[in-house]
Amino acid sequence: MSGTVHLVGAGPGAVDLLTLRAARLLGEADIVFHDALVPQEILALASKAKLVAVGKRSGRFSTAQMFINKQLLDAARRYAVIVRLKGGDPMLFGRAHEEISFLTKHSIRVEIVPGVTAALAASAELQVSLTRRGEARSVAFVTPRVGEGTAESSWIHAALAADTVAIYMAADEAASIALALVSGGKSPSTPVAVVASASLPEAKVSFTTLGRLHLLEPAAPALIFVGDVYREAAAAAAAAELLLRKPSQSA
């Protein structure tokens, strides 16, 4: 007899962007293993659970994946409802594969609860669709940072080929990302939107272009969006800023 490990998407940050299922499972959980970035307000829903932080903030504190796997297995043998809470959605840059694979091999029942991924929360913040009828029908979700594997990654090819690009975990590498995209053939005038802390009160939206992205230094965690769908919003934001700065000259 063993418990079920639920890999649960915590969504982008705002507590009410959890799914109903995620909120219910947190309330039922005996133990919750959570990423470092999951807000306290969300963890508070796990009222009867033991909370274990297993965050892997890239470049900072890191608990080895094997140790996390082992902790999940031990918990499954001891508790009924185990929640592994991951920021955003577990299946998109959530590094869920190792955990699913390990637990399944040990005959532990795994259930996955999808969540609202950061790019969608950021798009809601921007009020700009990732796709637009007749104009953008492909979106690439990429990250230049996931993985230490040796296989060559196609992130840059996918980013160059798609109409719209959402770049996760990109804040620290904004300048080199812009350089790679421009070297690959994207115009330096391609509109860029940067969204930090999407869905949270401190959310911040900025617009720029690929050619000027290096001047922005976005705060992590931020998402960078590249594509023509941001042209209109960027122009509107620039016009609004101009109005604020020069009220006497405004029409």
Add this chain to the structure above:
Amino acid sequence: MSGTVHLVGAGPGAVDLLTLRAARLLGEADIVFHDALVPQEILALASKAKLVAVGKRSGRFSTAQMFINKQLLDAARRYAVIVRLKGGDPMLFGRAHEEISFLTKHSIRVEIVPGVTAALAASAELQVSLTRRGEARSVAFVTPRVGEGTAESSWIHAALAADTVAIYMAADEAASIALALVSGGKSPSTPVAVVASASLPEAKVSFTTLGRLHLLEPAAPALIFVGDVYREAAAAAAAAELLLRKPSQSA
């Protein structure tokens, strides 16, 4: 004085994959304009609202977008809480742009509530990550059907360039999609997963390859996933089926 139009993601179909915010807004709504495919169980949460179906099932019934825009505007002038409920997430193949743009021009306040998009619910069903550390760090979300615009679409280029591809609204065109991808250079042996009715009790998962996808005839609405990340799951499913078919020969 006018109301606020909330563009709300209804998620993939299961009622408990709504966000807490979506459920709350449905309960508060005076009027709800919903896509044809949103399940009855979700609409039932809008207990005091007038329900208006404005579904645009592609190839079937279609209410012209201009008429939807006009209905939303009229509602905003009459009610306080207007919900425009869209399957999945509003900003990914949700055709939200026309509505946001029209309402904003008419000075109507628009709020967007992100949702769980179908590809993430389907990935939860498959228990296969769209990305895998060191192996797949780009995902393209594409649809070969959105839009009647004249601009050439890059969907095929994005699909060819990304490590993993999620193809929305693809069931009716599976054979031609496979042909386009193989013609573009993807191997006919590339693993394919097809998920119909993700998150619902009737959910159905099938595995095949690009070269054999035309034999499958998936039921709409289905998502088609293409990429090496599905190789392991496809092999496991094939092995399980073999065991079921030939129990006497199983090890």
